[in-house]
Amino acid sequence: MNVLVLNAGSATLKFQVVRTDDSAIAADTDVKLARGQIERIGGEAVITVRGEDGVLSRHSAALRDMAAAVEWLVEWITSRDSATSLTSRAELHAVGHRVVHGGEQFSKSVRITPDVAFAIEQMIELAPLHNPHNLAGIRAAQRALGDGVPQVAVFDTAFHQTLEEHAYLYAIPYPLYRRHKVRRYGFHGTSHRSVAYRWRRISGSDKADVRVITLHLGNGCSACAIVGGESMDTSMGFTPLEGLVMGTRSGDIDPAVLDFIASKEGLTMHQVESLLNSQSGLLGVSGLTNDMRDLLAEAREHNDRRATLAIEMFCYRARKYIGAYLAAMGGADAVLFAGGIGENAPEIRAKICDGLQWAGLHVDAAANAALHGGNEGRFSSEDSTLQAWVVPTDEELLIARDTYRVVGHRETDASALSS
Ligand code: ADP
Numbered sequence: 001m002n003v004l005v006l007n008a009g010s011a012t013l014k015f016q017v018v019r020t021d022d023s024a025i026a027a028d029t030d031v032k033l034a035r036g037q038i039e040r041i042g043g044e045a046v047i048t049v050r051g052e053d054g055v056l057s058r059h060s061a062a063l064r065d066m067a068a069a070v071e072w073l074v075e076w077i078t079s080r081d082s083a084t085s086l087t088s089r090a091e092l093h094a095v096g097h098r099v100v101h102g103g104e105q106f107s108k109s110v111r112i113t114p115d116v117a118f119a120i121e122q123m124i125e126l127a128p129l130h131n132p133h134n135l136a137g138i139r140a141a142q143r144a145l146g147d148g149v150p151q152v153a154v155f156d157t158a159f160h161q162t163l164e165e166h167a168y169l170y171a172i173p174y175p176l177y178r179r180h181k182v183r184r185y186g187f188h189g190t191s192h193r194s195v196a197y198r199w200r201r202i203s204g205s206d207k208a209d210v211r212v213i214t215l216h217l218g219n220g221c222s223a224c225a226i227v228g229g230e231s232m233d234t235s236m237g238f239t240p241l242e243g244l245v246m247g248t249r250s251g252d253i254d255p256a257v258l259d260f261i262a263s264k265e266g267l268t269m270h271q272v273e274s275l276l277n278s279q280s281g282l283l284g285v286s287g288l289t290n291d292m293r294d295l296l297a298e299a300r301e302h303n304d305r306r307a308t309l310a311i312e313m314f315c316y317r318a319r320k321y322i323g324a325y326l327a328a329m330g331g332a333d334a335v336l337f338a339g340g341i342g343e344n345a346p347e348i349r350a351k352i353c354d355g356l357q358w359a360g361l362h363v364d365a366a367a368n369a370a371l372h373g374g375n376e377g378r379f380s381s382e383d384s385t386l387q388a389w390v391v392p393t394d395e396e397l398l399i400a401r402d403t404y405r406v407v408g409h410r411e412t413d414a415s416a417l418s419s
Contacts, residue, residue, distance in 0.1 A: 003400040007098040008137025018400035033084040051083030070140035096403030100130035102155030109402040112151040152403040159189030162230040186234035191393040192224040218339035219247040225325040247290035250280035285310035315351040338393040360385030
C-alpha cells in the first residue's frame with residue numbers, strides 16, 4: 001500500500017510517501033517513495049522535495065492555503081518530476097495524518113470518519129496551535145483525493161493514554177479534572193513509540209520486556225518512561241510546555257511566577273504564556289538562539305557565559321528526569337536518545353549522562369563521538385548496566401504503518417508498540 005503521510009502545521013506541510021505492507025513491516029523494508037516539505041503556505045511557498053532517487057529539488061509556487069498546498073503536492077507526486085513510480089492519484093491508496101491532540105477519546109490510531117473529524121475539532125480547545133491545522137490537512141487531502149481514499153489519524157497523545165491516574169492527574173481540586181479535563185496528556189507519543197519499537201528489534205525483546213527511558217530532544221523536548229512497552233510517565237503535560245528545557249519553552253516552572261511576571265511587566269496572562277512558549281528555554285536563557293548547534297559553537301568559540309548556562313540547564317533538567325524515571329520505574333535497561341539534538345550532539349548526550357555512573361551508565365567517549373547524522377548505535381561502555389543508545393526516530397514511518405494496519409482492519413496496538 002502507498003501511504004501519503006501528512007504533518008500539517010500553521011504555514012508548513014511536511015510529507016512522505018511510504019510503500020508498506022505486512023512483509024515490509026516484518027522485514028523493515030518499507031520504501032520511502034518521496035518526502036519533503038512546503039513552507040510559507042499563504043504566500044509564495046518554498047517547496048523542498050526529494051523523490052525515490054533521493055535527489056533534492058526546490059520549487060516555489062503561490063499557495064494560498066492548505067488545500068492549495070496538498071493539491072500541488074499530489075500533482076507533483078504523480079508527475080514525472082517527482083521521480084517516483086507513481087503516475088496517477090489512484091496509486092495513493094491511503095493518507096495518514098499526524099494529529100497532535102486526541103484527548104482522552106483516542107488511545108489508538110483511527111480511520112477518519114465525520115465523527116472522528118468532529119472530535120478532532122472539539123479538541124481545538126485543548127490544542128489551539130495544532131489541531132486546527134491538522135484538520136485543515138485532513139480536509140485538504142479529502143478534497144484532493146476524494147472520499148474513496150481512506151484517511152487515518154495518528155495522535156501524538158495516544159501513546160500516553162496508558163498513564164495511570166496518579167501519574168496523569170495534577171494535584172488540584174479533582175472537579176477541575178472532571179469538569180474541564182485538566183490533566184497531563186503528554187505529546188511526542190509517535191516518536192517515543194517509534195523509538196521504543198525500534199528498541200524491541202535491537203534488543204530482540206518482547207513488548208512486555210521493554211523497560212526504557214526515551215528522550216526526544218528536538219526543538220520541542222520530552223522524556224518518556226516506558227514499562228512493558230507502554231508509556232508509564234512522560235514529561236509534557238496538559239500542553240507541551242511542561243517538563244524539559246526546550247528550544248524556546250521553559251519546561252517546568254512554578255505557576256506562581258506567571259502572575260508575578262504579569263503584574264511586574266504589565267502583561268496579560270496570555271502574553272506571559274506566550275513568553276514561556278516562544279521566548280524562553282535555550283533562547284531565553286542564552287539571549288542568543290534556540291538552535292543547539294549555534295549555542296554549542298558560541299560556548300566553544302567565545303566561551304559565552306549564558307550560552308554555557310543554557311546548555312548546562314538543558315542537560316541538568318534532562319538528567320533529573322532520567323533519575324526521577326529510574327526511581328518511578330524501579331530501574332531501566334536503557335536510555336534512548338532521539339530528535340535533532342539527541343541524534344546529532346554527542347557533547348549534549350555526554351553531559352546529560354555524566355553523573356549517572358551511580359545508575360550503571362558509563363559513556364564510551366569514542367562511540368559517542370562517532371554517532372551523529374542519523375546513525376543508530378550504543379554509546380555506553382560494554383560493562384554498563386544501564387545502556388545508552390542513539391535510536392533515530394521515524395514518526396512518518398510509524399504513521400504509514402499505522403495507516404496500513406487501520407485501513408486493513410489489522411490490530412494497530414497503537415496505544416502500545418506495534419509489532
Ligand atoms: P523538531 O523538534 O522541530 O523536529 P529537530 O528534531 O530537527 O526539531 O531538532 C532541532 C534541534 O536539533 C535544533 O536545536 C538543532 O540545533 C539541533 N541540531 C541539529 N543538528 C545538530 C548538530 N549537529 N549538533 C547540535 N545540535 C543539532
